[in-house]
Amino acid sequence: MDITLLANNEDYEHVLEVMLQLRPQYNKKSLAEQIKKQQQTGYNIVYVKDNGKVLAVAGFVIGEKLAWGKYLYVDDLVTNEAFRSAGVGHNILAWLEDFAKEQGCTQLHLDSGVQRYSAHKFYLREGFVIASHHFSKTELL
Numbered sequence: 001m002d003i004t005l006l007a008n009n010e011d012y013e014h015v016l017e018v019m020l021q022l023r024p025q026y027n028k029k030s031l032a033e034q035i036k037k038q039q040q041t042g043y044n045i046v047y048v049k050d051n052g053k054v055l056a057v058a059g060f061v062i063g064e065k066l067a068w069g070k071y072l073y074v075d076d077l078v079t080n081e082a083f084r085s086a087g088v089g090h091n092i093l094a095w096l097e098d099f100a101k102e103q104g105c106t107q108l109h110l111d112s113g114v115q116r117y118s119a120h121k122f123y124l125r126e127g128f129v130i131a132s133h134h135f136s137k138t139e140l141l
Contacts, residue, residue, distance in 0.1 A: 001055070001088075003095045006045035014054040015047050022078035035059070043075070046099075048092050055083045056092045062103055072100035074110035093126050 006015055016028050016035075023031060035043065042063070048056040059076035074096060079089045100108050111134050112119050124130075 001048060001050045001091060003046060003048050003092065006047060011047065011049060011054060015045060015057050018047070018054050018057045018078055018080045019045075019059070019076060021081055022076055046092065046095060048088050053080070053083075055080050055086075055088045058092050058096060060096060062100075062105060068107045068109065070103070070105045071107040071109055072096060072103065072105045074108070077110065089122060090126065 004011075006012065012032075013028070016031055019031060020026060020028065026034065035045070038059075042061045043059060044061070045057060045059050047054050047058070056079040057076070058074055058078075060072055060074045062070070062072050064070045077089070077092070079092075097108055110123070110128070112123060
């Protein structure tokens with residue numbers, strides 16, 4: 001199992017296909033355009049590949065806040081539906097944690113939709129805590 005930072009390589013199309021499982025509001029073209037836009041402000045993608053197949057994808061940023069100090073924030077995390085419950089999610093989170101430490105981050109954060117119960121169970125098993133409530137206004141325009 002290989003874990004690789006994305007650099008617009010031969011796996012890009014497969015990475016997009018897996019990301020679309022989490023972000024179905026996009027199509028491949030619009031997703032690629034949005035990723036390119038976000039990469040200009042520090043967005044990165046890492047993915048897990050085994051036997052020629054992309055098993056999981058995570059999109060993340062590194063930043064600093066008064067509340068958290070230097071942190072790695074996971075914007076997107078999805079394990080390919082065909083490979084769930086096989087340890088892939090654990091492996092990509094372990095990579096993200098190690099990478100965060102290498103970058104001098106003191107915290108790792110993510111949000112998860114309130115309806116994603118199985119994801120919440122997974123994150124709790126992985127040592128995450130529910131540290132806050134996230135409030136949003138989503139219809140500003």
